[in-house]
Amino acid sequence: MSVDRRTRRVTTIELDDHGCEFPQLDQRFATTEHRYSYTASASVPGGDPDSVTTIDHRAGAVSRYTADAGDTVCEPLFAPGCDAEGDGWLLTLEHPPARRTSRLVVLRADRPGDGPVAAVNLQHHVPMTFHGAFRPGSGLRR
Numbered sequence: 001m002s003v004d005r006r007t008r009r010v011t012t013i014e015l016d017d018h019g020c021e022f023p024q025l026d027q028r029f030a031t032t033e034h035r036y037s038y039t040a041s042a043s044v045p046g047g048d049p050d051s052v053t054t055i056d057h058r059a060g061a062v063s064r065y066t067a068d069a070g071d072t073v074c075e076p077l078f079a080p081g082c083d084a085e086g087d088g089w090l091l092t093l094e095h096p097p098a099r100r101t102s103r104l105v106v107l108r109a110d111r112p113g114d115g116p117v118a119a120v121n122l123q124h125h126v127p128m129t130f131h132g133a134f135r136p137g138s139g140l141r142r
Helices: none
Strands: 002-004 009-011 020-024 036-041 051-056 061-066 077-080 088-095 103-108 118-121
Touching (some): 051 088
Antiparallel strands (some): 020 036, 051 061
């Protein structure tokens, strides 16, 4: 969606024909024009979110990672790698319901379709309603 402040006209364009939830972006570019959006999407119409998708608005390109059959994913969170927009990683929780666990999956933000660069199997299940944000830094400050 774009808003022309001069004419007050709102224009919408379909970016991807997969249903999605909780679109994200590199938060350093929030409230400004940004090149990339990241979504949890369904690989089949009406399905549960089982894919992480990067949409490159400038190139009109889409890259998609799809989890194993029956698994679902949570919204991807962008973690920057350097100062350039889109250079970084997408963090998501993947839920394999048959194992009743979760796994943290790390994908390249520019090419999630290449598959995980890292994955951490958790010993417990994190609920699908989990939402978060990535905050760079050393953690708690005193």
